Amino acid sequence: MPSRVKLGVIGAGSATFSVGVVKDICLQESLAGSHVTLMDVNPDRLEPMLRFGERYARELGADVTFDMTTEREEALREADFVLNTAQYGGHDFVEGLRAWTEEQGYYRGFRINDVLNIRVMLSVARDMERLCPDAWLIQAGNPVFEGCTAMTRETGIKVCGICHGHHGYRELAETIGLDPDRVTAQAVGFNHCIWLTHFEYEGGDALPLIDEWIAEKSEQYWREHRSEYWDNQMAKAAIELYRLAGLFPIGDTTRRGGWWFHTSLETKKRWYGEELGGFDSEIGWGVYLRGLDEEVGHIHAAVSDSKAKLTEIFRPEPTGEQHFPLIDALVHDNRVELQVNVPNRGAIEGIPDDVVVEVPAMCSARGIQPYHVGALPELLMVSVLRPRLLEAERTISLSVHPDSRMLLAMILDDHRTKSYEQAVQFGRDLLARPGLEEVAEEMRRSRAGGGERGPGEFL
Amino acid sequence: MPSRVKLGVIGAGSATFSVGVVKDICLQESLAGSHVTLMDVNPDRLEPMLRFGERYARELGADVTFDMTTEREEALREADFVLNTAQYGGHDFVEGLRAWTEEQGYYRGFRINDVLNIRVMLSVARDMERLCPDAWLIQAGNPVFEGCTAMTRETGIKVCGICHGHHGYRELAETIGLDPDRVTAQAVGFNHCIWLTHFEYEGGDALPLIDEWIAEKSEQYWREHRSEYWDNQMAKAAIELYRLAGLFPIGDTTRRGGWWFHTSLETKKRWYGEELGGFDSEIGWGVYLRGLDEEVGHIHAAVSDSKAKLTEIFRPEPTGEQHFPLIDALVHDNRVELQVNVPNRGAIEGIPDDVVVEVPAMCSARGIQPYHVGALPELLMVSVLRPRLLEAERTISLSVHPDSRMLLAMILDDHRTKSYEQAVQFGRDLLARPGLEEVAEEMRRSRAGGGERGPGEFL
Numbered sequence: 001m002p003s004r005v006k007l008g009v010i011g012a013g014s015a016t017f018s019v020g021v022v023k024d025i026c027l028q029e030s031l032a033g034s035h036v037t038l039m040d041v042n043p044d045r046l047e048p049m050l051r052f053g054e055r056y057a058r059e060l061g062a063d064v065t066f067d068m069t070t071e072r073e074e075a076l077r078e079a080d081f082v083l084n085t086a087q088y089g090g091h092d093f094v095e096g097l098r099a100w101t102e103e104q105g106y107y108r109g110f111r112i113n114d115v116l117n118i119r120v121m122l123s124v125a126r127d128m129e130r131l132c133p134d135a136w137l138i139q140a141g142n143p144v145f146e147g148c149t150a151m152t153r154e155t156g157i158k159v160c161g162i163c164h165g166h167h168g169y170r171e172l173a174e175t176i177g178l179d180p181d182r183v184t185a186q187a188v189g190f191n192h193c194i195w196l197t198h199f200e201y202e203g204g205d206a207l208p209l210i211d212e213w214i215a216e217k218s219e220q221y222w223r224e225h226r227s228e229y230w231d232n233q234m235a236k237a238a239i240e241l242y243r244l245a246g247l248f249p250i251g252d253t254t255r256r257g258g259w260w261f262h263t264s265l266e267t268k269k270r271w272y273g274e275e276l277g278g279f280d281s282e283i284g285w286g287v288y289l290r291g292l293d294e295e296v297g298h299i300h301a302a303v304s305d306s307k308a309k310l311t312e313i314f315r316p317e318p319t320g321e322q323h324f325p326l327i328d329a330l331v332h333d334n335r336v337e338l339q340v341n342v343p344n345r346g347a348i349e350g351i352p353d354d355v356v357v358e359v360p361a362m363c364s365a366r367g368i369q370p371y372h373v374g375a376l377p378e379l380l381m382v383s384v385l386r387p388r389l390l391e392a393e394r395t396i397s398l399s400v401h402p403d404s405r406m407l408l409a410m411i412l413d414d415h416r417t418k419s420y421e422q423a424v425q426f427g428r429d430l431l432a433r434p435g436l437e438e439v440a441e442e443m444r445r446s447r448a449g450g451g452e453r454g455p456g457e458f459l
Numbered sequence: 460m461p462s463r464v465k466l467g468v469i470g471a472g473s474a475t476f477s478v479g480v481v482k483d484i485c486l487q488e489s490l491a492g493s494h495v496t497l498m499d500v501n502p503d504r505l506e507p508m509l510r511f512g513e514r515y516a517r518e519l520g521a522d523v524t525f526d527m528t529t530e531r532e533e534a535l536r537e538a539d540f541v542l543n544t545a546q547y548g549g550h551d552f553v554e555g556l557r558a559w560t561e562e563q564g565y566y567r568g569f570r571i572n573d574v575l576n577i578r579v580m581l582s583v584a585r586d587m588e589r590l591c592p593d594a595w596l597i598q599a600g601n602p603v604f605e606g607c608t609a610m611t612r613e614t615g616i617k618v619c620g621i622c623h624g625h626h627g628y629r630e631l632a633e634t635i636g637l638d639p640d641r642v643t644a645q646a647v648g649f650n651h652c653i654w655l656t657h658f659e660y661e662g663g664d665a666l667p668l669i670d671e672w673i674a675e676k677s678e679q680y681w682r683e684h685r686s687e688y689w690d691n692q693m694a695k696a697a698i699e700l701y702r703l704a705g706l707f708p709i710g711d712t713t714r715r716g717g718w719w720f721h722t723s724l725e726t727k728k729r730w731y732g733e734e735l736g737g738f739d740s741e742i743g744w745g746v747y748l749r750g751l752d753e754e755v756g757h758i759h760a761a762v763s764d765s766k767a768k769l770t771e772i773f774r775p776e777p778t779g780e781q782h783f784p785l786i787d788a789l790v791h792d793n794r795v796e797l798q799v800n801v802p803n804r805g806a807i808e809g810i811p812d813d814v815v816v817e818v819p820a821m822c823s824a825r826g827i828q829p830y831h832v833g834a835l836p837e838l839l840m841v842s843v844l845r846p847r848l849l850e851a852e853r854t855i856s857l858s859v860h861p862d863s864r865m866l867l868a869m870i871l872d873d874h875r876t877k878s879y880e881q882a883v884q885f886g887r888d889l890l891a892r893p894g895l896e897e898v899a900e901e902m903r904r905s906r907a908g909g910g911e912r913g914p915g916e917f918l
Contacts, residue, residue, distance in 0.1 A: 244864055258871060260879035267878075382856045383868035386849050390841075397841045405703055409842035412717060415874065419726075420719035 002063075003331045004033035008075035008132075010124055011086030011141060012038035012068070013045030015299040016292065019314055021083065022053045024324040026062035027316060030332050031324070038068045039075035040086075046070065048303040052310065055303075059311045072124065076131040081327055084124055085140040088116035089435055091289060097433060104426050106416050108262060108280060111395070112407075112430060114143045115439065118399035121147040125155040136330060138162055138323055143395070144191040144341050148356040150396045152343050160368055161341025161356060162322050163191050165251025169199065171233040172248065175221065176213040178206065187250035188348060188373050191341050191358045193388050195247035195380055197373070210248060214239055227273045229284040229291075237261050237271035237278070246379045255279050259415040326363055333365035342368050349375040355389060402442040404431070404459035427459040462790045463492035467534035467591075469583055470545030470600060471497035471527070472504030474755040478773055480542065481512045483783040485521035486775060489791050490783070497527045498534035499545075505529065507762040511769065514762070518770045531583065535590040540786055543583055544599040547575035548894055550748060556892060563885050565875050567721060567739060570854070571866075571889060573602045574898065577858035580606040584614040595789060597621055597782055602854070603650040603800050607815040609855045611802050619827055620800030620815060621781050622650050624710025628658065630692040631707065634680065635672040637665060646709035647807060647832050650800050650817045652847050654706035654839055656832070669707060673698055686732045688743040688750075696720045696730035696737070705838045714738050718874040785822055792824035801827055808834040814848060861901040863890070863918035886918040 007025070012018045018038065025031055036053065040046040046068050053066035069075055076082060087094070098109035121139065128135055137159045139148050144161035151159045166187050170180035178201050186198040199206045222236060232238065238254040240261075249257070255278065261271045265281055272278025279288065302308045318324075322338045329336045337360055344357045347370045351357055361370040376385065394413075398406045404427065411423040431440040443459075466484070471477045477497065484490055495512065499505040505527050512525035528534055535541060546553070557568035580598065587594055596618045598607050603620035610618045625646050629639035637660050645657040658665045681695060691697065697713040699720075708716070714737065720730045724740055731737025738747065761767045777783075781797045788795045796819055803816045806829040810816055820829040835844065853872075857865045863886065870882040890899040902918075 244867065246864065258879075260871060260876075260882070263878065378856055378860065379862055379864055382849075382852050383865055386852065387872070390845055390849055393841050393845065397837055401837065403838055405705065405838055406842055408703065412719060413846070417719075419722065420717075423719070 002030050002032040004035070005031060005080040005327065005331060006078055007034060007036045007327075008079040008082045009036060009038050010072065010075060010082060010084040011040060012049055013040030013042045014085050014087075015045070015049060015296045017085045017140065018049040019052065019299055020319040020321055021323070022049075022056050022066075023314065023316060024319055024321065026057050026060050026064055027318055028324045028328055030328050030334070032063040034063075035065045035067070037075040037079070038066060039070070039072055040068075041070055042090075043068075043070050048300050051303050052299065056310050056314070059309065060316055072127060073131060076124075076127050076135075079128075079132040079135045080331075082124070082128060082132070082135055082137045083140060083323060084121065084137060086117075086120055086124070087141055088113060088120050091292070093435060095289075097435065100433065101430075104429065105418075105422070106414070106426075107264065108282070110411070110414065110426075110430070112436070114146060114395050115399045115402075116435060117141060117143060118147045118150050118396065119439075121151055122154055122399065125151040125157045125159065128157050129155050133157070136160060136327075138326065139341070140323070142192075145193070145356060145358075146392045146395045146399070148191075148341050149343075149354070149392065150399055152356055153354050153396075154400060158367075159342070159356070160326065161191055161358075162326065163251075163339075163341065163358070164321060165192060165253070166194060166339040166358070167320075168233045168251035168254075169196065171231075172196075172199075172210070172250070173201070173206075175234045176209055176217075178209070185250075186360060186373075187339075188359045188376070189253075189357065189380075189385055190388055190392070191356075192252040192256060193385070194250050194253055194358050195245060195376070195384070196250050197247060197376070199248075207248075210242075214242075222273075225273075227276065229276055229279050229287045232272055232278050235272045235278060240271065245384050246377050326368075329363035330365065330367070335362060335364040337361070338363050340368055340370065342370055345370070347371065348373045350381055351385070351389070355392075398439075401446065402439045403446065404443045407431070407443075408459060424459065431459055461489050461491040463494070464490060464539040464786065464790060465537055466493060466495045466786075467538040467541045468495060468497050469531065469534060469541060469543040470499060471508055472499030472501045473544050473546075474504070474508060474758040475751065476544045476599065477508040478511065478758055479778040479780055480782070481508075481515050481525075482773065482775060483778055483780065484523055485516050485519050486777055487783045487787055489787050489793070491522040493522075494524045494526075496534040496538070497525060498529065498531055499527075500529055501549075502527075502529050507759050510762050511758065515769050515773070518768065519775055531586060532590060535583075535586050535594075538587075538591040538594045539790075541583070541587060541591070541594055541596045542599060542782060543580065543596060545576075545579055545583070546600050547572060547579050550751070552894060554748075556894065559892065560889075563888065564877075564881070565873070565885075566723065567741070569870075569873065569885075569889070571895070573605060573854050574858045574861075575894060576600060576602060577606045577609050577855065578898075580610055581613055581858065584610040584616045584618065587616050588614050592616070595619060595786075597785065598800070599782070601651075604652070604815060604817075605851045605854045605858070607650075607800050608802075608813070608851065609858055611815055612813050612855075613859060617826075618801070618815075619785065620650055620817075621785065622710075622798075622800065622817070623780060624651060624712070625653060625798040625817070626779075627692045627710035627713075628655065630690075631655075631658075631669070631709070632660075632665075634693045635668055635676075637668070644709075645819060645832075646798075647818045647835070648712075648816065648839075648844055649847055649851070650815075651711040651715060652844070653709050653712055653817050654704060654835070654843070655709055656706060656835070658707075669701075673701075681732075684732075686735065688735055688738050688746045691731055691737050694731045694737060699730070704843050705836050785827075788822035789824065789826070794821060794823040796820070797822050799827055799829065801829055804829070806830065807832045809840055810844070810848070814851075857898075860905065861898045862905065863902045866890070866902075867918060883918065890918055 050068040057064045101109045139161040148159050148161040169185035173180040173183040184200045187194040187196045232254045241249045268277035268281045276284040302313050328334045340361045341358045344351045345353045347359050359370045361368045417423045509527040516523045560568045598620040607618050607620040628644035632639040632642040643659045646653040646655045691713045700708045727736035727740045735743040761772050787793045799820045800815050800817045803810045804812045806818050818829045820827045867886050876882045
């Protein structure tokens with residue numbers, strides 16, 4: 001028997017995301033009778049999505065209703081599930097900040113927008129404590145790792161981060177000539193920093209096949225393969241990370257790697273492919289943004305055309321995203337193994353319990369039960385996961401308790417920072433940027449609030 | 460009633476250190492009847508120290524006997540205490556390696572000799588497990604933090620690291636105009652990375668007096684003060700670290716700070732004083748090494764002069780080092796508060812139990828009982844202590860299980876490394892240096908030993 005749920009979608013003005021949500025919930029028959037509240041701060045982006053949802057459900061004959069709001073509280077009140085994909089300021093803000101940051105000598109930007117996004121997440125989770133304390137929060141917007149860890153620590157809300165990056169093992173399988181449907185894989189760590197511990201093909205260990213492919217076929221692949229911007233799983237950088245860390249990096253893990261892959265466009269091209277320099281170069285990212293714009297235009301145009309049949313343009317097939325399988329499992333005990341981001345609680349040895357890790361889990365009416373992973377190799381722990389955790393701890397600390405000294409520590413730790421003076425100046429200028437007002441103000445207030453020692457204000 | 464102990468001194472060819480040991484044990488009446496075995500791999504440096512010890516005891520009428528050996532086992536067999544001050548290769552080796560490393564673009568060197576020293580420490584502790592499993596190991600040679608942590612993890616030996624750096628609080632007191640004997644202080648963290656949590660003068664909180672001094676007198680101090688090489692406690696770098704971390708850095712903590720204090724001699728001069736550029740610049744360190752040479756020459760000359768009265772040249776006063784107060788406390792229950800480096804076991808919140816921390820402790824026949832410190836400020840933990848611990852974990856891992864990938868991770872993390880290619884080349888060349896043969900060989904063996912995946916040898 002279907003269960004009606006109330007779902008709040010935060011950041012629903014994101015057209016591609018909301019199209020996926022609409023498709024998936026309309027196709028999930030077990031959720032018939034459910035209601036979706038689409039929320040966004042931007043009504044102009046939101047309104048087409050409401051129309052899309054209503055028409056799509058009608059066309060499919062799906063028993064799902066929609067409404068929209070620019071007031072977050074309305075989306076959260078009495079929600080059973082909250083799906084959060086909001087990004088502070090959206091792409092325009094991020095690109096504006098990035099452009100300015102590049103002028104200061106930080107090629108491709110400095111991750112301060114992570115702090116702003118985490119603060120949005122915390123604010124949503126705190127509202128949920130008041131308005132829907134028993135609801136599950138499914139976090140889709142980035143940074144999933146830091147944000148879910150911060151929300152777990154700072155609120156009592158049940159949080160699960162969801163990402164599709166772990167599917168990268170399928171790309172790996174295909175590239176080395178294996179049928180992805182006959183492969184099983186386990187990649188664990190932190191979101192966007194997951195590493196392949198197991199890889200089986202028809203029941204046998206397929207890890208040696210990766211080594212064979214690298215030895216015999218990788219050079220030819222790199223010579224001949226024309227990669228799309230999203231196509232970084234088998235880039236040279238991935239193989240080099242495998243050499244460095246001892247386990248193969250999966251999904252977005254490859255995009256970040258270390259500072260040394262990202263010192264210039266030339267370097268990026270060497271490691272991520274000659275044409276684009278990977279997803280995150282000015283070229284690759286530009287292609288991505290233009291594609292996104294086109295896709296949004298395409299969606300909005302379809303919605304504007306009252307004669308268009310939306311289910312013909314956007315085929316009624318599940319997206320493959322894990323959001324609704326998760327909701328279905330939690331509500332109906334339709335047991336399913338998903339790749340989740342939840343508090344560690346002993347799953348990975350040597351990681352504190354209140355850090356959110358990405359691991360496989362059994363999802364059911366019992367909740368989310370992460371599989372125990374155990375110890376990971378010392379090399380991976382000490383040279384990759386602990387440094388990544390430390391970076392996250394700084395970002396989380398800066399988000400929860402803004403302190404100019406923490407910001408300065410982050411800037412100083414950045415390999416692109418060449419001197420102390422540069423760091424101080426960049427920190428000061430950064431805090432004066434639009435969007436950072438609240439963070440800067442909290443820094444001033446906390447220093448002025450007493451209890452602080454030392455020679456006064458920093459940045 | 461005095462207790463005879465057998466004390467083994469490893470690295471006893473270090474003349475200044477051994478003179479201190481001889482003085483302190485001869486003056487410690489509670490240890491009358493004790494025997495000291497001086498051990499060093501270099502008999503030419505060792506032999507004068509044996510003569511010094513025997514003559515000094517005779518002149519004082521102290522009931523202490525000495526012998527010497529170049530065989531480590533002889534110094535450890537049936538020892539009650541082992542004092543280890545050995546440094547791999549001594550100063551000449553370190554300076555040779557430093558000179559080469561500077562040519563590769565790493566100003567003032569790369570800390571690979573820490574790895575070699577930790578391996579010596581581990582080898583001593585493993586020998587102790589066999590030869591004197593109940594003895595206490597008092598670790599004086601550096602790196603105390605990493606070495607003591609590694610020995611605690613890898614062996615069953617009771618280890619305590621001892622350093623005099625925490626006395627820096629006295630220098631701080633004197634500089635700001637307080638009588639150091641009427642000040643109490645607590646500085647905790649890791650060895651050479653300790654931070655002032657408490658500072659009282661005649662029972663009242665004296666921390667605000669530091670802030671006052673900085674605001675009103677520091678500029679004048681820096682203008683007028685002519686610092687000696689060892690004189691870094693009140694350098695500009697110290698005050699800047701205080702601003703950055705929120706607690707005042709004590710002792711050698713100031714010398715390290717962050718990479719940004721050490722980018723060039725000019726930068727060092729700005730932060731540590733115009734004349735010398737601090738203890739660790741080429742100027743300051745040169746003065747230190749020359750002073751050491753002079754002191755050693757002075758000691759050897761005195762020993763060579765059979766008519767010299769050693770107790771007149773080297774006054775029979777306690778050195779102020781904590782080694783013998785500790786031994787006395789452990790043997791005779793002469794309870795004393797000392798600053799020790801021992802496994803954390805809950806003393807500082809958020810630091811794993813198997814990490815050696817520097818904290819005050821009550822020392823007695825019950826053993827070493829660290830004082831519970833509790834939580835330290837989040838800023839200090841996240842921006843200073845955890846990064847320092849991560850660095851230590853890499854060094855320890857590289858020492859215990861040499862792996863070229865871990866070495867590469869350390870090189871890449873170094874702010875002076877400008878590119879991946881530079882890192883790989885530097886790593887390869889470093890492993891080919893004299894002194895690194897054993898480490899390089901272990902790296903090769905462990906990779907060849909199977910179980911390792913990935914595209915083969917790294918450096």
